Amino acid sequence: MTHATARTPEKPAPAAAVPSLDVRDAAVNLGGVKALDGVSLTVESGRLYGLAGPNGSGKSTLLAAISRLLDLTSGSILVGGEDIMRRSPFQVARMGLARTFQTVRLMPQFSVLENAMLGADQSVYGSSFLRQWLMPWWTRSREARVRARAEAALERLHLMDLRDQPPLSLSYGVQRKVEIARALTAEPRLLLLDEPTAGMNRTERDEIGELLLRLRNEGVTQVLVEHDLKMMVDICDHLYVLDSGHLIASGRPTECIREPKVVEAYLGRGRRAAA
């Protein structure tokens, strides 16, 4: 099935829902570069948002700031109405946020299943040494729950046959799928995906597009960074476009990608690179 056929009508935003994510006037300076400059955007619960923009426009920086892997220079970010600027990445994960990274970050010494299990947050998986020693059954039951969640995530990505494989024996596209499974093991309410289909063929991309739509219909709020604008148009409810750290467009994907500023950001960058 292609994205076009998988597209479902735009899901209306819940009327009075607290925004899942509220980015307010966010700025990030990285070594003198304004990676983000006064970016404000909101993400409402249960919708699938696209975050587009040419190379170096600040997409990964924004995801890093939301997941608290990077500090804002100024501005603030709220998740579920709560300011997360003083929260650690671990605490934000416990609020229901999970993410995938632009580059593959799998543990080569672990199997596919074990890598997927790493997505579980520490409240489910972790336990102190003392607790493990005093209550081994408690640790075992938690591990069984995490394993079941990781297996369910692998199932969704059709990866169960590969569960015992070392990840580096797999194609790059399949490794990306393992990363998505790892994020789903956390059973997130807010999922950030940084170019999840990079390295995948068209069929695999379509499968991921359909999975993201299903997740949206299950109520998982998503922010998807993708260079594949067709995919964005096919599956996203709303598109934000960044250029040189600025938000230059926001709206329905079909309309957004036609805006002169967006066309110029993509074409202008290509022209400058070719010059």
Ligand SMILES: Nc1ncnc2c1ncn2[C@@H]1O[C@H](COP(=O)(O)OP(=O)(O)OP(=O)(O)O)[C@@H](O)[C@H]1O
């Ligand atoms: N660690 C860093 N140190 C200095 N500058 C950085 C660093 N990381 C990113 N930048 C710069 O910040 C800007 C935004 O980068 P970012 O990676 O967020 O862009 P992007 O939109 O994700 O690009 P791409 O589509 O290539 O992944 C770029 O100018 C980039 O060169």
Ligand SMILES: [Mg+2]
């Ligand atoms: Mg990036």
